Structure formats: structure tokens, C-alpha cells
Amino acid sequence: MPPTIAVDRLWKVFGPKAGKVVGTPLADLSRAELRARTGCLAAVRDVSFQVEPGEVFVVMGLSGSGKSTLVRCLTRLIEPTSGEVHIDGEPVRAMSPKRLRELRRHGVAMVFQHFGLLPHRQVVDNIAYGLEIQGVGKAERHRRAAEVLSLVGLDGHEHQYPDQLSGGMQQRVGLARALATDPAVLLFDEPFSALDPLIRRDMQAEVRRLHAEVGKTLVFITHDLAEALTLGDRIAVMRDGRLVQVGTPEELVGAPADDYVADFVREVPRADVLTLRWITRPARPDEVLADQPLPAGTVIRDTIERVLRAPHPIPVVDGDERLGVVDREQLLPALIGHRPPVPA
CATH class of the missing domain: 3.90.1280 (CBS domain Like)
Known part of the structure; x- marks a missing residue:
């Protein structure tokens, strides 16, 4: 089967001369040198990878490595500077504004670290919000919301408000909201970073269970190696905007590509x-x-x-x-x- 996501030589450069960096000798400069000479920051540098259907693909790295910028470029929440992104074979950068809105509403859903729940709406209406944006009638969207409520273990909480829920339960609402529109792809941008360790482990187990049940393609961003090893079928390690290594957890631990990756996995049993x-x-x-x-x-x-x-x-x-x-x-x-x- 063709890959669900294909990224080819993707760049994102921030700054006044961003368009003059890629394809010139400036692209070979380090981050510090590029910033000193041009005032630009190359957040994503010549990144290529593929995500297979039904795969959990984890992108990890330290703060500032470019991983969150990368995931936002996939649906053009941040506009790439150059390179190509294909989702289900369709070039994302060539999409019209209308087609891009359709992709975000129907094909790809995002789950963020900050839950972004609507405080004045009950849980059921928060979950159904994406369906409401699509124009789905109230009865149908509430039926669908009830289905995913049960899927994420929130039965009985449909009429509560977000401030009546714990952090872990709020994140379950965010996850249910993403699932309600039945997207082919789910993008997770450090969704559990703000949670307590025990709740975080529970949510990781929840993602594994949901993935086994619904079989979506997942791209998961994290800075936590244990989380990456727990969730990922394959893991991409980023440093200073570049991909350092892509491989299975076993490949990263057994055969790190360089000293940077070796340091990451040094304490892994x-x-x-x-x-x-x-x-x-x-x-x-x-x-x-x-x-x-x-x-x-x-x-x-x-x-x-x-x-x-x-x-x-x-x-x-x-x-x-x-x-x-x-x-x-x-x-x-x-x-x-x-x-x-x-x-x-």
C-alpha cells in the first residue's frame, strides 16, 4: 500500500529572507551561523520520511529541535518554505484553501498539549464541535459523540463542563473530539506533557488501546524517550531541525546512528x-x-x-x-x- 503520509525534502525557515536560504550555500550553515548572517531560523531542514497506513510514527527531540513545527507543516497550519507533503497521495502544498479546510475537517485531526476545550459547552458538545463545523445535524452529532465517549471511557460525563473534569479526563475529551470526525490521520503534538506522570501513563495506555481498536494512522510528537518507546512503531529523532535517525525502538536502542542518539538511549534497559x-x-x-x-x-x-x-x-x-x-x-x-x- 502507498504511504499515508509522504514528506520529501521539507524545509521551514522563519525570517525576513526565508525564501533565499533553501537551495543556496546558506542552507549548509549551522543554525547559529544562519541566524547571524541572515536573521533566519531554519526550524525544519531537508526532512524526508514516510508514514505507513495504520502506523504509529513518533517524532521526538529536545525543545527547539523542530518537531512541533514539522507536524504543523503537514497540514499547513505553518506554511512550509519548500519541499512536498503528500497525504493519501494528494499534494498538500498544492491544495486550494477550500480543499485544505476539507482536509483539516475530515481527513486529519490534531490533539494538542493544551486541550482547547470550550468552557461554556458540555462535554458532549465539545466532542461534537468538529461535526458541528461540518454541518452535521444535532441528533447525529450527539449520537456520534456518545459513541466516542464510550470509546475513551467517559460514559456518564457527557453533561459535565470542562472545569468539572480532571486534566486526564479533559485530555480524553480532546481525544474524543478528534476521533468524532472519523479522520484517517491523527496528529498528536505533545498531548500529555502537562499531565501528572500516573495520568500520563494511563493516557499512553489509552492511545495504545484506541489504536488497536480503531487502527488510525498516528503521528505523535514528544520529547520523552520512554513515551516514544512505549508508543512508536517507528521513531524519528530530530536535532536542530534535521532528522538524525528513523527506526524501530529496537533499532534506536540497539544501533544508534550517532552519539546524539546514543546519549538519548543510554539509560534504556x-x-x-x-x-x-x-x-x-x-x-x-x-x-x-x-x-x-x-x-x-x-x-x-x-x-x-x-x-x-x-x-x-x-x-x-x-x-x-x-x-x-x-x-x-x-x-x-x-x-x-x-x-x-x-x-x-
Whole structure:
């Protein structure tokens, strides 16, 4: 299937001479040098990636890395300086104002850190607001709002006002409002940053559950590595407006592209993320092996007891193919934090 979102060489430059930066030697300057010479800030620099249908694609980086600017460029809430964005094969930068409004109302919904709920409206009418903008009748939009209320666990709260809800419940209302219009794509811009840690974990679990149930394509912006590893099918790491690495959580932890990414993942317990394929070794000639193999995709942490108790190395298989074996000599370095070799 073609990608749901395709971004190609996207730039966003802020400043008085923004249009004169891309495609010139100025584009090669560092952020500090560019600002000193032109007064411009290159917030997004030559970014390309694709998001597959039904994927949870996480963009992470420190404050100022360009991740929030990037997600706003996808629907032209911020106008890109150059480059292309396609959503479901349609070029976003070529859209007329009317078509762009249709995309924002029907195809793509955003969930922000600040919930943006209407304080004078009850929960049911906050959720139904996007449908109201679309011109949907009151009875139908309330029916749809009731459906998503149940989906996000807010049954019984439909007639309360936002100030009567906790922060986590308000964010659920924001999530329900985004889901009510049945968009193909959901964009999350650090939606849980203002929440307490326990509520934040609950909301992360809620997003995982909802994704499993409704199967939307998600782009999730965060500065929190644990959140990225929890939610992302793939993660894009940004630094100073550029993409440093795009990969699965396992690829980022097991094979960081550079020291910047390595610093990000340094404290991550590798045994909780990496699978056996990262620590498998070739079987030695005439080596006696255990009878029951382990799948290569098994997380290392889940194999500890069996590997440590096994009298012989255990075969590691990918379907019908044996990749090698694993024993305690491979297991222990992963448990104490040593970085395993990158698998071939």
C-alpha cells in the first residue's frame, strides 16, 4: 500500500529572507551561523520520511529541535518554505484553501498539549464541535459523540463542563473530539506533557488501546524517550531541525546512528527493548543444543529464566530458519547494559 503520509525534502525557515536560504550555500550553515548572517531560523531542514497506513510514527527531540513545527507543516497550519507533503497521495502544498479546510475537517485531526476545550459547552458538545463545523445535524452529532465517549471511557460525563473534569479526563475529551470526525490521520503534538506522570501513563495506555481498536494512522510528537518507546512503531529523532535517525525502538536502542542518539538511549534497559536476534551467535560445530527453540522476535527480558536454566544453548529461529543460538554468555552483557553487536 502507498504511504499515508509522504514528506520529501521539507524545509521551514522563519525570517525576513526565508525564501533565499533553501537551495543556496546558506542552507549548509549551522543554525547559529544562519541566524547571524541572515536573521533566519531554519526550524525544519531537508526532512524526508514516510508514514505507513495504520502506523504509529513518533517524532521526538529536545525543545527547539523542530518537531512541533514539522507536524504543523503537514497540514499547513505553518506554511512550509519548500519541499512536498503528500497525504493519501494528494499534494498538500498544492491544495486550494477550500480543499485544505476539507482536509483539516475530515481527513486529519490534531490533539494538542493544551486541550482547547470550550468552557461554556458540555462535554458532549465539545466532542461534537468538529461535526458541528461540518454541518452535521444535532441528533447525529450527539449520537456520534456518545459513541466516542464510550470509546475513551467517559460514559456518564457527557453533561459535565470542562472545569468539572480532571486534566486526564479533559485530555480524553480532546481525544474524543478528534476521533468524532472519523479522520484517517491523527496528529498528536505533545498531548500529555502537562499531565501528572500516573495520568500520563494511563493516557499512553489509552492511545495504545484506541489504536488497536480503531487502527488510525498516528503521528505523535514528544520529547520523552520512554513515551516514544512505549508508543512508536517507528521513531524519528530530530536535532536542530534535521532528522538524525528513523527506526524501530529496537533499532534506536540497539544501533544508534550517532552519539546524539546514543546519549538519548543510554539509560534504556536494553533487555526490555531488544530481541534475541541482537544477541544470537552462530552454533559451534557438534554443539549440543536444547530441543525447543525460541523465536528471534522474543524480547530478551522474557527469556531470562529459560536461558539461565538451560543446560545447553537454545536455538533461535525466524520462522523455519535457524539464525543461531543463545546462551548465558550472550544474555548477561545485555542485562548489565553492554551494547550488543549489531546483527547482520
